[in-house]
Amino acid sequence: MLIRRLRGWEIPESQVTPEAVMLGRRAALSGTVAAITAAASPAQAQWLNLLGGGSDAPAKPRPALTAPNNPKFVAGRAITPEKNAITYNNFYEFGTSKSVSSAAQALNTDPWTIEITGMVDKPKKWAIEDLLKQVQLEERIYRHRCVETWAMTVPWTGFPLSKLVEMAQPKTGAKYVTFTTLADKKTMPGLGMRFYPWPYLEGVTMDEARNDLAFMVVGMYGKTLPPQNGAPLRIALPWKYGFKSAKSIVKIEFTDKRPVVFWEALQDSEYGFWANVNPEFPHPRWSQATETLLGSDERVATKLFNGYGEYVAGMYKGLTQERLFM
Ligand SMILES: Nc1nc2c(c(=O)[nH]1)N[C@H]1C(S)=C(S)[C@@H](COP(=O)(O)O)O[C@H]1N2
Ligand SMILES: [Mo]
Numbered sequence: 001m002l003i004r005r006l007r008g009w010e011i012p013e014s015q016v017t018p019e020a021v022m023l024g025r026r027a028a029l030s031g032t033v034a035a036i037t038a039a040a041s042p043a044q045a046q047w048l049n050l051l052g053g054g055s056d057a058p059a060k061p062r063p064a065l066t067a068p069n070n071p072k073f074v075a076g077r078a079i080t081p082e083k084n085a086i087t088y089n090n091f092y093e094f095g096t097s098k099s100v101s102s103a104a105q106a107l108n109t110d111p112w113t114i115e116i117t118g119m120v121d122k123p124k125k126w127a128i129e130d131l132l133k134q135v136q137l138e139e140r141i142y143r144h145r146c147v148e149t150w151a152m153t154v155p156w157t158g159f160p161l162s163k164l165v166e167m168a169q170p171k172t173g174a175k176y177v178t179f180t181t182l183a184d185k186k187t188m189p190g191l192g193m194r195f196y197p198w199p200y201l202e203g204v205t206m207d208e209a210r211n212d213l214a215f216m217v218v219g220m221y222g223k224t225l226p227p228q229n230g231a232p233l234r235i236a237l238p239w240k241y242g243f244k245s246a247k248s249i250v251k252i253e254f255t256d257k258r259p260v261v262f263w264e265a266l267q268d269s270e271y272g273f274w275a276n277v278n279p280e281f282p283h284p285r286w287s288q289a290t291e292t293l294l295g296s297d298e299r300v301a302t303k304l305f306n307g308y309g310e311y312v313a314g315m316y317k318g319l320t321q322e323r324l325f326m
Contacts (some may be wrong), residue, residue: 059086060105062223067137067157073213075141076307077293077300080152082221084295089228090146091247092196093181093188100228106187107227107248114233118178118253121169128232132218134167135159139222140215145277145306146242151291156236157219162210170206170254178203178259179235180251197266202246203259203273204237207315213238213308239308241275272326276316277306281325 087101094100112128145151183199185191215236225231230247237244263271279289279302290299
């Protein structure tokens, strides 16, 4: 099995990976993967195989989903080749490697229900297709910056989160919106890693939820989302590190309590609630000054708020006590 040294931008989201996984990984790397695979459930076996690198399994067809481009959002960078954006993924429900695209084909997105709940006047369970009838789809080209220092530029298809907030009619006391994503043991082998605080949970303030940039995504590159990128519904928050952009959302809750989000629950000294991009605020284990663009070896300077300061900086004035950049 080929073992290559990880490049800087491939440093895993978290190296707090407890012993059980490390043992599995070492065994896999030392060639005993077959023995482990035999003892594991089919789902675990699939996951273990992926530690050695992904394969190009046949992907589900993705119906066309076109919408007018919103010219207000200018990427200022080349669009990442689609192939890179849909095969280099972070989706821990399907394993810790970046090669989870084939495993993720097991995700069942039909039927799919999104529950709007908590401090709202209009709680509702939406079938995704009914929700989409209530919104106007548009395309926005956004930069995405992972906390691990890789970045991509993607044409997303979706609708503003503010529209969903408007439909839910939050009560005046609501201060945060949380996103809970699917946790299905049958199809998601990563859920077998019991020390992770499943389900994946993310959240933003009401201000952030109503911000122009906060975008609910149902497609990319003019087609529906592939499972590995968070089908059928994810969020894009391009001024924040990528882990805020929860994938395969099943519940949206309005609350007056700040949530403890997935990565924060795992390791709050490294990942926080705000996670705004800032090149001058290093991660405890690496610099955030530069980023590598997926599909190229180009390394470019990282910008404050990922270059979206004109839209978002105002929301953070006065929050000097908060850890805004981790
Ligand atoms: N449910 C869920 N959402 C998730 C993640 C995850 O592991 N599970 N990873 C996050 C991280 S760290 C990043 S960088 C982006 C990656 O999105 P992509 O695979 O579409 O590039 O998804 C985010 N959303
Ligand atoms: Mo990430």
